Amino acid sequence: xxxxxxxxxxxxxxxxxxxxxxxxxxxxxxxxxxxxxxxxxxxxxxxxxxxxxxxxxxxxxxxxxxxxxxxxxxxxxxxxxxxxxxxxxxxxxxxxxxxxxxxxxxxxxxxxxxxxxxxxxxxxxxxxxxxxxxxxxxxxxxxxxxxxxxxxxxxxxxxxxxxxxxxxxxxxxxxxxxxxxxxxxxxxxxxxxxxxxxxxxxxxxxxxxxxxxxxxxxxxxxxxxxxxxxxxxxxxxxxxxxxxxxxxxxxxxxx
Numbered sequence: 618x619x620x621x622x623x624x625x626x627x628x629x630x631x632x633x634x635x636x637x638x639x640x641x642x643x644x645x646x647x648x649x650x651x652x653x654x655x656x657x658x659x660x661x662x663x664x665x666x667x668x669x670x671x672x673x674x675x676x677x678x679x680x681x682x683x684x685x686x687x688x689x690x691x692x693x694x695x696x697x698x699x700x701x702x703x704x705x706x707x708x709x710x711x712x713x714x715x716x717x718x719x720x721x722x723x724x725x726x727x728x729x730x731x732x733x734x735x736x737x738x739x740x741x742x743x744x745x746x747x748x749x750x751x752x753x754x755x756x757x758x759x760x761x762x763x764x765x766x767x768x769x770x771x772x773x774x775x776x777x778x779x780x781x782x783x784x785x786x787x788x789x790x791x792x793x794x795x796x797x798x799x800x801x802x803x804x805x806x807x808x809x810x811x812x813x814x815x816x817x818x819x820x821x822x823x824x825x826x827x828x829x830x831x832x833x834x835x836x837x838x839x840x841x842x843x844x845x846x847x848x849x850x851x852x853x854x855x856x857x858x859x860x861x862x863x864x865x866x867x868x869x870x871x872x
Contacts, residue, residue, distance in 0.1 A: 620759050620796050620831050622678060622712040623732035629677045629712050631799065631831045631864050638864035640714050640735075640833070641676030643667040644701065646685045653685040656697060661704050668705045674869035679705060680737060681726065682716035690718075695725035702729040714761075714866075720748045727756045735759045737866075738801065739788075741766030741780040746787050754791040761833055762788070763801045764820075770803055774816040777802055778823050785828050796831070799864065800824045804834040806841040807849070813839060814853065818860035825861045836867040847871050 620631040631638045644667050646653035652663050668679055683697035684690065694717060702713060706729075715726035716737040723736055738761035739749040753760045762784040764770075764777035771777055781800045788798050802820035805813040817839075821832050834857065840849035854865060 618796055618825075618829055618831060620735075620799055621733060622714075622735055622759060624706070624710050624712045625731045626710045627712060627732075631833075633825065633831075633861060633863055635863070637858050637862075638677045639675060639869050640678045640680050640864060640866045641668075641671035641674075641869050642680050642835070642837075642866045643671055643868055643870070644679060644705070645682035645716065647682065656683055656701070657685045659700075661701060664701055665704060665708060668709055671869050672709050672711055676711065676869045678712050678714050678735065679709070680714040680716050680866055681705060682737075683722070684717060684719075691721050694719045694722035698722045698726045699729045702726055706731055720752060723749070724752055724756075727752070727758060733758055735761060735799070737761045738763045739784060740764075741783050743767070746784070750788055750791045750793065753788070753797075754793050757797075759797040759799060760788070760793070761799045761801050762830075764803050770805075772805065772810055774802075774820050778820055781820075781824055781828060781830075785830060795829050798830050799833050800828065800830045801833050801835070804836065804838040804853075806843070807839055808842045814856065818857065821857065821860045821862045831863040832861070833864040833866060834862065836865040 622629045681701050713730050714735040714737050717723050740763045764780040766780050807813040824830050839853045840846040
């Protein structure tokens with residue numbers, strides 16, 4: 618159960634017998650108005666600083682998201698994605714995680730990436746499955762499978778597991794191997810769902826034992842809305858690793 622991610626010079630292996638993999642989350646304009654405005658204006662200086670800082674802090678892979686606007690994203694995101702990837706690859710040689718809800722941006726990102734990036738992401742919604750999985754199969758890259766569908770995100774861990782099973786089975790129908798599907802069981806905010814941590818740990822074990830897939834999560838989600846978020850996140854990640862989680866999308870500057 619090894620997921621292979623590559624740049625031109627580095628190979629990162631995600632797996633239960635490998636070191637835990639940190640995917641740096643900072644190159645993402647969601648909730649960062651200044652970064653969004655700069656990227657839309659063609660200023661990628663903050664992207665450069667964030668990339669270098671995350672690598673220095675220990676990130677093994679860098680997530681790149683350029684979703685700065687909802688106005689014609691299929692026209693604007695591919696070009697921004699290419700610019701961001703070319704910049705990051707010019708200053709760092711870590712592998713990449715191409716993060717977008719827009720299929721043309723994902724394709725542009727895959728083509729611009731030198732190596733074997735991760736596609737972030739596909740969900741259980743039919744339109745997403747039909748638009749993303751053929752791309753993943755064509756370019757032979759790993760994909761993150763997020764456990765929500767047309768019904769949204771369920772608080773019931775068993776429902777989320779059924780979504781994971783659906784995505785893995787559909788991926789298999791496209792010829793995508795199980796080791797190239799990294800399941801995100803979704804870390805729910807513990808402030809809203811008291812059993813969020815325990816549910817996630819159980820899901821990680823189920824995905825490992827029943828589906829044979831690696832796992833990832835947005836680690837900071839667990840502390841959303843809570844005080845002392847950094848402390849909560851720092852306690853959560855080792856517990857997730859102990860449960861069998863093999864990677865996390867997080868801020869390495871706060872780990």
